Amino acid sequence: xxNTRPNRLELIGITKQxxxxxxxxxxxxxxxxxEIHALLGENGAGKSTLVKMIYGIMQPNxxxxxxxxxxxxxxxxxxxxxLGIGMVFQHFSLFEALTVLENxxxxxxxxxxxxxxxxxxxxxxxxxxxxLDPHRTVATLSVGERQRIEIVRALLLNPKLLIMDEPTxxxxxxxxxQLFTVLxxxxxxxxxxxxxxxxxHEIKALCDTATILRGGKKVDTCDPRIETSRSMAEKMIxxxxxxxxxxxxxxxxxxxxxxxxxxxxxxxxxDVPVDRVSFTVRAGEILGIxxxxxxxxxxxxxxxxxxxxxxxxxxxxxxxxxxxxLDTTERRKQGxxxxxxxxxxxxxVGDFSLAENSVLTARDRLGMVMLxxxxxxxxxxxxxxxIADFAVKALGPGxxxxxxxGGNLQKYIMGREILxxxxxLVVSQPTWGVDAGAAAAIHQALxxxxxxxxxxxxxxxxxxxxxxxxxxxxVINMGRLSAARPVKDISIExxxxxMGGVHGGEERDAVPA
Amino acid sequence: MSTELLIAVIITLIGASTPIxxxxxxxxxxxxxxxxxxxxxxxxxxxxxxAFAVTFATGNxxxxxLCAAIAGSASSxxxxxxTLTLSANQVATGLALTIFGTGFSALFGQAYTGKPIELFxxxxxxxxxxxxxxxxxxxxxxxxxxxxIMVVAVWFFLKKTRTGLILRAVxxxxxxxxxxxxxxxxxxxxxxxxxxxxxxxxxxxxxxxLTPQWAERLTAGRGWIALALVVFAAWRPFRLLAGAYLxxxxxxxxxxxxxxxxxxxxxxxxxAALPYIATIVVLVLISLRRSGQSAAPACLGKPxxxxx
Numbered sequence: 001x002x003n004t005r006p007n008r009l010e011l012i013g014i015t016k017q018x019x020x021x022x023x024x025x026x027x028x029x030x031x032x033x034x035e036i037h038a039l040l041g042e043n044g045a046g047k048s049t050l051v052k053m054i055y056g057i058m059q060p061n062x063x064x065x066x067x068x069x070x071x072x073x074x075x076x077x078x079x080x081x082x083l084g085i086g087m088v089f090q091h092f093s094l095f096e097a098l099t100v101l102e103n104x105x106x107x108x109x110x111x112x113x114x115x116x117x118x119x120x121x122x123x124x125x126x127x128x129x130x131x132l133d134p135h136r137t138v139a140t141l142s143v144g145e146r147q148r149i150e151i152v153r154a155l156l157l158n159p160k161l162l163i164m165d166e167p168t169x170x171x172x173x174x175x176x177x178q179l180f181t182v183l184x185x186x187x188x189x190x191x192x193x194x195x196x197x198x199x200x201h202e203i204k205a206l207c208d209t210a211t212i213l214r215g216g217k218k219v220d221t222c223d224p225r226i227e228t229s230r231s232m233a234e235k236m237i238x239x240x241x242x243x244x245x246x247x248x249x250x251x252x253x254x255x256x257x258x259x260x261x262x263x264x265x266x267x268x269x270x271d272v273p274v275d276r277v278s279f280t281v282r283a284g285e286i287l288g289i290x291x292x293x294x295x296x297x298x299x300x301x302x303x304x305x306x307x308x309x310x311x312x313x314x315x316x317x318x319x320x321x322x323x324x325x326l327d328t329t330e331r332r333k334q335g336x337x338x339x340x341x342x343x344x345x346x347x348x349v350g351d352f353s354l355a356e357n358s359v360l361t362a363r364d365r366l367g368m369v370m371l372x373x374x375x376x377x378x379x380x381x382x383x384x385x386x387i388a389d390f391a392v393k394a395l396g397p398g399x400x401x402x403x404x405x406g407g408n409l410q411k412y413i414m415g416r417e418i419l420x421x422x423x424x425l426v427v428s429q430p431t432w433g434v435d436a437g438a439a440a441a442i443h444q445a446l447x448x449x450x451x452x453x454x455x456x457x458x459x460x461x462x463x464x465x466x467x468x469x470x471x472x473x474x475v476i477n478m479g480r481l482s483a484a485r486p487v488k489d490i491s492i493e494x495x496x497x498x499m500g501g502v503h504g505g506e507e508r509d510a511v512p513a
Numbered sequence: 514m515s516t517e518l519l520i521a522v523i524i525t526l527i528g529a530s531t532p533i534x535x536x537x538x539x540x541x542x543x544x545x546x547x548x549x550x551x552x553x554x555x556x557x558x559x560x561x562x563x564a565f566a567v568t569f570a571t572g573n574x575x576x577x578x579l580c581a582a583i584a585g586s587a588s589s590x591x592x593x594x595x596t597l598t599l600s601a602n603q604v605a606t607g608l609a610l611t612i613f614g615t616g617f618s619a620l621f622g623q624a625y626t627g628k629p630i631e632l633f634x635x636x637x638x639x640x641x642x643x644x645x646x647x648x649x650x651x652x653x654x655x656x657x658x659x660x661x662i663m664v665v666a667v668w669f670f671l672k673k674t675r676t677g678l679i680l681r682a683v684x685x686x687x688x689x690x691x692x693x694x695x696x697x698x699x700x701x702x703x704x705x706x707x708x709x710x711x712x713x714x715x716x717x718x719x720x721x722x723l724t725p726q727w728a729e730r731l732t733a734g735r736g737w738i739a740l741a742l743v744v745f746a747a748w749r750p751f752r753l754l755a756g757a758y759l760x761x762x763x764x765x766x767x768x769x770x771x772x773x774x775x776x777x778x779x780x781x782x783x784x785a786a787l788p789y790i791a792t793i794v795v796l797v798l799i800s801l802r803r804s805g806q807s808a809a810p811a812c813l814g815k816p817x818x819x820x821x
Binding site: 057076077089093094096097107109 | 675678679682688689690693695811
């Protein structure tokens with residue numbers, strides 16, 4: 001029966017050549033009506049280029065696109081939408097100063113009166129449980145709400161194929177679950193979904209079929225429900241996946257980083273301050289901090305890195321030296337480096353070259369500035385080492401940070417901090433948007449750093465990551481931190497309860513075991 | 514103060530405000546599309562000299578205004594080509610346009626120095642404006658009514674039309690607008706052309722409305738005040754109207770104190786400095802009220818560089 005219906009979308013031998021790079025090399029696959037089809041691959045495997053050609057943003061150099069069995073040319077996104085192809089971008093194409101309604105109107109090709117459009121928007125929102133006030137200004141919305149705008153905008157066109165480009169990379173677990181519900185409902189109504197991701201557990205949970213790309217070529221089309229995460233990851237990176245190697249019989253040293261009843265003041269609108277947080281990380285230990293996004297993780301990172309600092313020097317101590325009153329530069333000199341969650345704009349300056357970005361955080365620790373003059377040779381050499389050691393896909397130390405893809409920029413930033421060999425490293429979302437192979441490399445680098453005697457704090461929403469990487473684990477909820485416990489002694493259920501704010505009485509104030 | 518005098522003051526005020534208002538409305542649309550054209554003063558001077566020359570030659574005010582608009586628009590296209598097609602720096606190019614306009618108007622205005630033309634007065638029958646109060650309604654030049662209509666038109670265009678929405682979107686986030694499928698460059702060309710035409714018409718106000726004799730630098734820096742007004746008004750047309758009239762009032766007070774010779778208890782320098790003091794006070798008030806986020810279009814002044 002299935003075979004008699006034409007495929008919703010079929011790609012035959014699609015090839016796209018960029019100067020110096022073959023982004024897609026003879027890629028063919030098909031998407032059936034109502035199918036949720038995953039497009040899986042590492043950063044730079046050519047997933048985004050491929051869907052941009054389907055959506056008409058780019059044109060292939062060779063190959064053909066078939067839509068419902070007929071060969072089509074998609075000259076621009078408007079033509080794609082006319083065919084019934086909708087797309088939700090990884091980076092939202094939203095206008096912050098405009099309202100939800102205005103944003104959606106901009107994405108519509110047909111001229112619909114504002115009142116009628118609003119009625120249709122409310123209708124779609126009700127059908128799929130996507131709640132939003134159409135008259136809110138986008139600047140006041142959270143990331144998950146912004147994504148809903150994009151989805152509503154795509155759904156208003158009654159698409160027959162919806163392309164989702166890494167939709168969950170910015171969502172909380174609850175928002176991911178809501179999104180999956182919407183996508184399953186859409187698929188059951190006959191809409192095909194092309195789901196781009198490198199999160200294997202999501203693909204296993206959601207998708208019917210997975211096409212795996214590597215280096216621009218199709219490696220395989222498989223059934224993710226049968227495959228294991230590991231087998232798909234190996235196809236994606238093209239070699240056996242390395243497990244994190246933790247040296248046997250590791251012993252932790254003395255307490256290195258001690259945080260004692262650290263609190264911050266509430267500053268921004270969406271900000272949750274940290275409230276009397278205490279923990280200890282010993283030399284060689286990796287402490288994981290789990291929690292649902294927006295529970296004070298940003299404030300905790302800022303308070304540890306020195307972006308927010310108070311008067312109490314003993315709120316944070318390294319090897320017994322009080323650093324609670326110092327700013328980021330001074331803390332770096334004392335051996336504490338930090339990686340914030342937002343890569344472009346916070347951890348790196350997009351318009352600066354990588355070498356200049358290295359100078360910004362490594363200048364004191366690695367002597368890149370002498371008498372106020374930048375030693376650009378040292379900066380370039382160091383940046384070259386980061387690029388080589390962490391397999392950053394960049395033309396060289398002179399590339400601007402903004403020109404790197406998200407995952408590659410993350411690799412660069414992690415490398416830049418890790419290679420400074422800090423005695424304390426605080427990182428937020430170390431592998432956010434990074435593919436499996438690179439994530440494994442970053443994890444291994446963190447473990448090696450710890451083995452060399454550093455104390456590491458990892459703030460992440462990815463429980464799998466924390467459980468694989470960390471020695472001890474604590475959970476942050478509404479700015480308060482649970483007592484840290486050895487990872488092997490704490491179950492997923494317990495973590496879940498702690499994330500939901502159920503604490504075990506006075507236990508929170510206990511010194512970590 | 515007698516009613517006569519009050520009405521005379523108001524009519525002077527409106528006249529003085531009109532060129533600033535027209536130029537600022539044009540620049541508002543340009544800036545909403547994300548382009549900062551600092552060439553307003555230059556385009557106004559070009560409009561002024563063209564309007565003067567056409568009126569001098571033909572005596573037809575309507576034709577003069579039309580030619581001023583075309584000349585302003587044409588000069589803005591130099592700016593548009595450099596900044597939008599060749600991605601030149603907008604600030605530098607805008608300043609160059611002002612210098613060009615100043616030189617152009619000085620060169621072509623030379624022949625007209627000291628020669629008079631007729632002002633473009635009310636087109637309504639004089640009987641309608643015999644009573645002083647009616648003069649407030651019917652006693653203005655068509656340029657004044659044009660400026661008021663344009664306030665409403667620009668507001669309606671930006672807020673209520675789809676094209677206006679696209680223009681705002683282009684100014685807010687050019688890359689997103691491009692990825693949705695709107696032509697950023699075309700939209701901006703159109704906005705700049707409109708801004709140029711408005712600046713040209715604003716320039717024509719000087720010979721047709723205010724001083725019917727050619728003099729070099731006839732616009733006396735009003736183009737710069739128009740630019741500042743757009744910021745004061747937080748890119749809103751009706752606030753622009755209020756702002757322009759506020760400036761008109763300040764300039765009129767200065768004129769009257771100078772003419773009557775009575776400066777009250779304050780020195781005359783105070784009245785001369787008043788427009789600038791008002792500028793600073795308004796700026797401070799605005800920045801106090803709007804802490805944090807700015808009302809400026811997010812892409813203002815940034816060249817559009819789409820990824821390949």
